[in-house]
Amino acid sequence: MQSSTQNFSSTNELLNRRSVLGPAYRLFYDQPLELVKGDGVWVEDARGRQFLDAYNNVPVVGHCNPAVVAALTQQAATLNTHTRYLHENIVRYAERLLDLFPSGLDTAMFTCTGSEANDLALRIAGEFTGQRGLIVTENAYHGVTAAVAEISPSLAETAPHVRVIPPPSQFAGPPDAVADRFAQAVDRAADDLEAKGIGIAALMLDSVFASDGLYVESSNALATAADRIHARGGLFVVDEVQGGFARTGSHWWSFQRDDCMPDMVSMGKPMGNGHPVAGLVLQRHLLEHFGNNYRYFNTFGGNTVSAAVGLAVLDELERINAPTHVHDMGLYVSNALDRLAQQYDCIGAVRGAGLYWCIDVHDPSSDSASDARIAESIVNGMCHAGVLIGTSGIHGNSLKIRPPLVFQTEHVDRLISTLEQQCKKLRA
Numbered sequence: 001m002q003s004s005t006q007n008f009s010s011t012n013e014l015l016n017r018r019s020v021l022g023p024a025y026r027l028f029y030d031q032p033l034e035l036v037k038g039d040g041v042w043v044e045d046a047r048g049r050q051f052l053d054a055y056n057n058v059p060v061v062g063h064c065n066p067a068v069v070a071a072l073t074q075q076a077a078t079l080n081t082h083t084r085y086l087h088e089n090i091v092r093y094a095e096r097l098l099d100l101f102p103s104g105l106d107t108a109m110f111t112c113t114g115s116e117a118n119d120l121a122l123r124i125a126g127e128f129t130g131q132r133g134l135i136v137t138e139n140a141y142h143g144v145t146a147a148v149a150e151i152s153p154s155l156a157e158t159a160p161h162v163r164v165i166p167p168p169s170q171f172a173g174p175p176d177a178v179a180d181r182f183a184q185a186v187d188r189a190a191d192d193l194e195a196k197g198i199g200i201a202a203l204m205l206d207s208v209f210a211s212d213g214l215y216v217e218s219s220n221a222l223a224t225a226a227d228r229i230h231a232r233g234g235l236f237v238v239d240e241v242q243g244g245f246a247r248t249g250s251h252w253w254s255f256q257r258d259d260c261m262p263d264m265v266s267m268g269k270p271m272g273n274g275h276p277v278a279g280l281v282l283q284r285h286l287l288e289h290f291g292n293n294y295r296y297f298n299t300f301g302g303n304t305v306s307a308a309v310g311l312a313v314l315d316e317l318e319r320i321n322a323p324t325h326v327h328d329m330g331l332y333v334s335n336a337l338d339r340l341a342q343q344y345d346c347i348g349a350v351r352g353a354g355l356y357w358c359i360d361v362h363d364p365s366s367d368s369a370s371d372a373r374i375a376e377s378i379v380n381g382m383c384h385a386g387v388l389i390g391t392s393g394i395h396g397n398s399l400k401i402r403p404p405l406v407f408q409t410e411h412v413d414r415l416i417s418t419l420e421q422q423c424k425k426l427r428a
């Protein structure tokens, strides 16, 4: 990547001018980055420093992927309209997307954000079941609209029609026991909703339990929970905004690690490689009530350019054979992290699959509050050393590694050696 010509003073000036955005926004890192360029797994700041991006899952086929940019610019220069006109792109995109799902998931609807996709899923579930009650995990995040913010306990207090359950990771024991205890938690939450006369519309689960600190085991936890919610007349909605598009390797969707069949699957983030493309894939019969009672028109969702971008992203993911590539990279990362865990006390539990990893860090000589500080200091230290990762988990004591899927072994090596330097510093 060629160096940019912008200089450092612009970053400080921007920090001040940024107050126009108000107090709700947050920046990463102790020294916020002003990024000005991206190329594959690399980004560059206004000072011309290059960083290996091991954090961003949106540019899934690489920052500024040339094929995606070409599809975007070509379609933008030709026509951009919406779903009220016939166009080949949107139909072809829906067909291509649905080809990646088990056959019962046969209908696609398009939005601009993951939040909108989840919001739509809630409306459809409410209309289909005639009920409002929802079950989510205790630190779930499902987005920013009013309806999904109130089912996102990691963001705010949940609404009275919402029940929270522990994620499967909080149950000890062999996979079957974990799945069973998770299903019991679903039952208890459903009992409570019924006892309060609220009724059950859906169980919504993030397929990788990302904000709960990540859980990607094949324990059949999703399948068992799905059976329980179906037995109570509710729908099983899987949020693949984090776990989708081969993120955890081997499959296109993280729910496929279990033998389960969702009623609806929401997706977003990587879908447009940075262009706002998101959507909902669902079983057609669920739409009968909703489709008869409401028309669905999302002005920008599924527009002609977005569909062209989505198609180009699918082409690129298929070109690199993403499920296999990500699976192989995952094994390589796993071996490297296991070695670090054996050598350094500050590395605790390591969870993950494919190119999504969470590493619990801890300060062996101190209390759990300092674990989060250590995680923060590792993340900042790595940023200063030119590698971007983040923190995660309810207590902020986990490192989050979630790079573009075009990550290769040499990038993993750089990531691991930089993390090891931080571990050595802590030991010293």
Ligand code: PMP
Binding pocket: 112, 113, 114, 115, 116, 118, 141, 142, 143, 144, 206, 210, 239, 241, 242, 268, 269, 278
């Ligand atoms: N669901 C999950 C699991 C997410 O991680 C996010 C975004 N972080 C969303 C939904 C919301 O997506 P968006 O920001 O595109 O609205």
